[in-house]
Amino acid sequence: MNVDEDVRETRMPEPLSKLDQVSSRKTRIWLAVAAVLVVVCVLVFGVVPRVKARATLRKENSNLAVPTVSIVQPKPSQPTQELTLPANVQPYINAPIYARTNGYLKRWYADIGTHVKKGQLLAEIETPEVDQQLQQSRANLATAQANLNLSQITANRYQDLLKTDSVSKQEADNASGSLSANQAILQSNQANVRQLEQLQSFQKIYAPFDGVITVRNTDVGALITAGNGGGPNAALFQIAQPGRLRVYVNVPEGYSQAAKVGLTGELTLAEFPGRRFPGKLVRTSNAIDPMTRTLLAEISVENPTGTLLSGAYAEVHLKLPTEVSSYLLPVDTLMFRSEGLRVAVVADDQRAELRPISIGRDFGSEVEVVWGITGKEKIIANPPDSLLPGQNVRIVRGAQDGGPFKGGASQ
Secondary structure: OHHHHHHHHHHOOOOOOHHHHHHHHHHHHHHHHHHHHHHHHHHHHHHHHHHHHHHHHHHHHHHHOOOEEEEEEOEEOOOEEEEEEEEEEEEEEEEEEOOOOOEEEEEEOOOOOOEEOOOOEEEEEEOHHHHHHHHHHHHHHHHHHHHHHHHHHHHHHHHHHHHOOOOOHHHHHHHHHHHHHHHHHHHHHHHHHHHHHHHHHOOEEEOOOOEEEEEEOOOOOOEEOOOOOOOOOOOOEEEEEEEEEEEEEEEEHHHOOOOOOOOEEEEEOOOOOOOOEEEEEEEEEEEEOOOOOEEEEEEEEEOOOOOOOOOOEEEEEEEEEOOOOOEEEEHHHEEEEOOEEEEEEEEOOOEEEEEEOEEEEEOOOEEEEEEOOOOOOOEEEOOOOOOOOOOEOEEOOOOOOOOEOOOOOOO
16 A cells, blocks of 8 residues: 555656746747747848848849940041142153264263253264265255256246247247246255254254253264164153152042142151151142042142252142041941941930941041031940940949040040
């Protein structure tokens, strides 16, 4: 009995007190609160940062989708543009001196570099064949003159005899016809004599104008052939007048309308660094060469001291007035699209527009725009190839003013 009671007492717990029950209930409440706090902390420190990061990433992606660009403004070109062209310097008058008679050179009096005056003797030619022909022609002329005199006497005598019917009318006509024939023979012989005398006068060669001898192709004893058919050395001398120079330039077709008579042009030569020689455009060919698509223009340059040498290579600087307003842009603003050349313009400080343009001269780092812009646009420098019309863009900080570029785009 005692054993059973001990066992029963051991297995059956004693009932809890009210105080213990209250304490147990509070413990459970606190555990629940702690669990809720843990869940809240997980949400706050785990999910919320991810949501914020996702929102930030979405915003950054949206910002990255809008390209950031730097801009420049077109720079107005000068009201007059200087066109530099290669040119050849030639004397105002340049003539080869040929012989007009056959013979041998007796002597010459002017060598290369000699300044001669108009009418100055340059050379003498021996013409033995011409001299003999002249003697023969003069003898024939004397014979013709004698025959004419005899015919004249005979004709006069027959005319007197015809009045008394001492001769027939036919004989008088024959005498008159013989007189006319002898007159014609005399005139022919006179012409031959004058021709040979003229050829003989060509024995002496004179300078046709004031100038300088630039070429001498003959020497004493050389066989001289009349005319210019004796090969490349047929000209005895070459004489040039360097006091005034002709400078020929080929003006590109695009500037042909601006190349007007009276424009000023300056010459520069490598042998005169830093020095310019003034000239004036005096005439043009008024036609475009279909082979080169250029306009031939002549510039006259005064050279009284002979400083400039004929035949020299020079560069001509033509000051051409611009009839239309043009602007300069860096080459990195150009966009080469399938529809043509374009530039990207920022409109309303946020949208991109692609405008067609026409360019003029290419200066290497910049180009001349002759059509398509007004000069007030904000041009995008280095525009991305993926840029589309109407696409939003963001101007980089410091480039909102869009001042004129100075050798490149502002950064």
